[in-house]
Amino acid sequence: MPLSADDPRIRILKTGFVLYYHADLSAAREFYLNFGLSIAFERPGVEIFFQGYGTEPYAYVARKADGVSHFGGAAYVVESRSELERAAAIPGASKITTLDAPGGGESVTLKDPAEHLVHLVYGQVEKEANPPHLPKLVVNYENEKPRKGQFQRFEAGPARVHRWGHYGVTYRPGEYQTMYDWYTTNLSLATSDVVHRDDEPITCFFHIDRGLEFTDHHAFFFKPAKPGQALGVAHAAFEVHDYDEQQLGHDFLTSKGYELCWGIGRVCVHVTQTAEDKLNIYSMSLGVKCSTIGLIQASLLW
Numbered sequence: 001m002p003l004s005a006d007d008p009r010i011r012i013l014k015t016g017f018v019l020y021y022h023a024d025l026s027a028a029r030e031f032y033l034n035f036g037l038s039i040a041f042e043r044p045g046v047e048i049f050f051q052g053y054g055t056e057p058y059a060y061v062a063r064k065a066d067g068v069s070h071f072g073g074a075a076y077v078v079e080s081r082s083e084l085e086r087a088a089a090i091p092g093a094s095k096i097t098t099l100d101a102p103g104g105g106e107s108v109t110l111k112d113p114a115e116h117l118v119h120l121v122y123g124q125v126e127k128e129a130n131p132p133h134l135p136k137l138v139v140n141y142e143n144e145k146p147r148k149g150q151f152q153r154f155e156a157g158p159a160r161v162h163r164w165g166h167y168g169v170t171y172r173p174g175e176y177q178t179m180y181d182w183y184t185t186n187l188s189l190a191t192s193d194v195v196h197r198d199d200e201p202i203t204c205f206f207h208i209d210r211g212l213e214f215t216d217h218h219a220f221f222f223k224p225a226k227p228g229q230a231l232g233v234a235h236a237a238f239e240v241h242d243y244d245e246q247q248l249g250h251d252f253l254t255s256k257g258y259e260l261c262w263g264i265g266r267v268c269v270h271v272t273q274t275a276e277d278k279l280n281i282y283s284m285s286l287g288v289k290c291s292t293i294g295l296i297q298a299s300l301l302w
Contacts, residue, residue: 003211009188010087011079012208015164015219016121017058018236019072021065028062034256036158036240036249040102040127049102052238054163055126057103059238071233073109073117074167076187076208076219080122084108087120090186103127110186113178114171114222114231118187132160134241159249161238166218168234170225176201179222192217 003011022028029048033039037050040058049058063072078084084096087108094109105124109117138147171179180201183189188209195203205218225231240246243264250264 002213003188003209007188009184009209010083010090010120010186012076012120012188012219013079013210014077014208014215015166016056016075016077016119016124017061017164018074018167019061019063019117019119021063021070021072023065023067023069025062025064031258032060032062034158034253034258036161036238051102051127052161052163053130053132055129056163057124057127058101059161059164060236061101071116071169073119074220074236075107075119075121077124078120078122081106084120084122087186099124112169113175113182114169116169116231116233131162134160134245137242137244154244154248156248156252158252159240159245161240163239165216165237165239166220167236168221168223170229170231170234171222172231173224176204176224180204183220183222189220195223 003009020028025045025048029039032048032050037052037060040049040051042048045064047061047063050060050062051058061072078087084106087093087110088096090110092111094107096106096108099105099107099121103124103126105121107119107121109119111117137152138150140147183206184191189206190209192205192207194201194205203221203223205221207217208215208219221234223234240249247264250260254260
């Protein structure tokens with residue numbers, strides 16, 4: 001059952017893509033190919049659209065930065081063009097603009113209270129999914145042995161990315177409620193879990209609210225910036241087939257000299273009580289401060 005017709009929030013369908021500006025675009029290009037994305041379209045020296053094997057036209061946009069590398073925001077796909085028209089009426093919103101990108105479409109850009117950009121898109125032409133041959137493994141347990149006489153062999157290389165999954169940003173001290181109110185008033189995001197410190201909420205995980213339809217446990221979160229830390233993106237995470245694919249990607253990236261920041265391991269204890277949500281995060285070592293990129297196995301539906 002979808003949201004009611006009188007729900008005033010902008011109706012989101014799913015996550016779309018993330019945008020980063022890189023001081024060294026050529027180094028970013030090499031990293032994301034090693035990471036497991038492929039190039040959908042490239043304007044050499046200017047911007048690169050990276051895709052997964054899912055239906056999204058692209059999952060990551062890398063643009064040449066004029067100066068310091070920085071996060072350029074994340075995009076959600078909305079239900080209809082009328083949602084873009086409603087979004088354009090939100091205070092501080094951009095006008096509706098045409099996307100000069102694979103799949104076309106239009107977008108509106110919002111700015112949250114911490115000045116992070118939120119892009120809303122509609123009208124993209126999705127591509128045909130091109131999944132690699134990734135078997136669903138049969139696993140033996142201590143008292144159940146369904147795999148008999150069958151070997152499991154894995155191919156070394158990047159973890160092939162399906163799509164972009166979620167991201168998080170930081171906020172200034174004392175602005176939790178301001179951030180919460182902005183996101184839940186303007187966008188169809190609903191609380192999945194809240195982390196408290198001394199009985200005060202500090203971190204919030206949100207899922208895309210589709211009424212009674214199941215969606216991923218979280219598409220977005222925010223958390224407080226550390227003392228002295230500039231506001232920015234916490235991380236962006238991309239979906240892969242399973243834990244083995246994730247581990248292979250980890251091995252490949254470390255073999256290329258990239259630094260592991262966190263993982264591989266279970267994160268988000270609220271999620272992993274009922275689902276495998278494993279995350280490993282890598283520093284791009286590309287001059288993007290407070291910016292990390294991760295691989296996740298499929299999250300709990302909420």
